Amino acid sequence: MSLKKEHLKSSNIDWNQFMPGISIDCVIFGYHDKELKVLVLEYKKTGLFALPGGFIKKDETLDDAAKRVLKERTGLSNIYLNQFHTFGSLKRSDHTPMKTVLENNEASFDETHFLLQRFISVSYFALVDFKKVEPVADSLSDTCQWIDINELPSLILDHNDIYQKAHDHLKKSINSEAVGLNLLSKTFTMAELQGLHESILGKELNRTSFHRKIMLSGHLKRIGKKKTGKAHRSPYLYKFIQQ
Amino acid sequence: MSLKKEHLKSSNIDWNQFMPGISIDCVIFGYHDKELKVLVLEYKKTGLFALPGGFIKKDETLDDAAKRVLKERTGLSNIYLNQFHTFGSLKRSDHTPMKTVLENNEASFDETHFLLQRFISVSYFALVDFKKVEPVADSLSDTCQWIDINELPSLILDHNDIYQKAHDHLKKSINSEAVGLNLLSKTFTMAELQGLHESILGKELNRTSFHRKIMLSGHLKRIGKKKTGKAHRSPYLYKFIQQ
């Protein structure tokens, strides 16, 4: 654990192994407690928030770099990942936030520091099982934590735009089995799946219509009753059919 | 004209003005003679084909860079442009095609030549009015010419993948008014618009259903009769309503 953090310590990093000028930013979605959440970093002693990101090794595929970044932040492999846009506005050339971060963390640095260049950001969104994730901060950040999408703070640079576009893409792909398959546990109740869809779309759905639509898609299989211990009838559990 | 070419001569270019490691590739669609076409470069004396591309100036927005590249190749401003994917496979690190090109064009070059690095490619697709375009080759290429999408040659690196993904995006956006508005002349017949849709989708469409659907969209306005000189009734002309 502390080994992992040491590994990420910025002053120990050989920045030369990365392609200059290109970064990867990730919008990592999780679902818990009936709320859709996103992993957000908070930089030490600065009050600055950002999406987790990273860089591309010179001999590494773009998609592999994204997988690696995801693994560093969540500990997970085999994550559902989707590139959705590349951001290259000049807003990204404002180095004041990163200078603030470095001033609070590095003994010394100069204007040529790797992190103080203009980056074009290739952005991915990821869907992960909340329960399996242990958020890991990097050495420049205190925390990497889940934030409810309705309580997102102001993020550095254009990261709020990035989040917004990621959420738009998630809405568009609501009918893909990937959404439920990756954001929920292996088994779940119909009410949980409906709650997830409602969180993503930001509106309530009709229960019976939702039920029929989902079952007609053919991706779901009912597997048994849940024992809740509560009064009244207990809900069935479902899982996605793996083809 | 020759001034413009001189300006593009590769040995005259200050490569240092561009961000390293990132390129822009464009899939430029045009429609003519009932066929969907794409602008393709042929490198001098090599038999190698590629999509037109360019680089990003250090103080230039990603989208502005794409607009500039488009203008260099087509002479047009105000082009309909859409970023659709960023490519970063290791296939892109194969420098043999570019070495072949340079060997046939430059007096001398070494392994550190700007064009012999690994590029991540941010890709755009563009829709242009065939009639308004004058394709302009760069100094490394003989020709920049329209090629029927059904007769595309094998392109360098992953450029065939890039084209394929661009075409997929074009199919998905078939119901956007942008498709007809940008690929056809200001006025056109219903048969021409239907032919365009058929070329993009690669299948025939029912005339009456197409007519009804298009008119119900509310974007089209009928403006008058076309004088064909042929026998039989002449078709009406339509144009898109600008809001």
Add this chain to the structure above:
DNA sequence: CCAAAAGTGTTTTGGGTACACCCATGA
């Protein structure tokens, strides 16, 4: 008059939604 072009009427299909209503069940 002929054939191309334009337009209408009707039907079917399929997805999505809304709602009423019934069945099952666990404490």
Add this chain to the structure above:
DNA sequence: TCATGGGTGTACCCAAAACACTTTTGG
């Protein structure tokens, strides 16, 4: 028995597609 969960039947709306048919019109 009753509140919750699960499920069906029906109806409605809408976009898209398929097809038959009529009207218009330039030469």
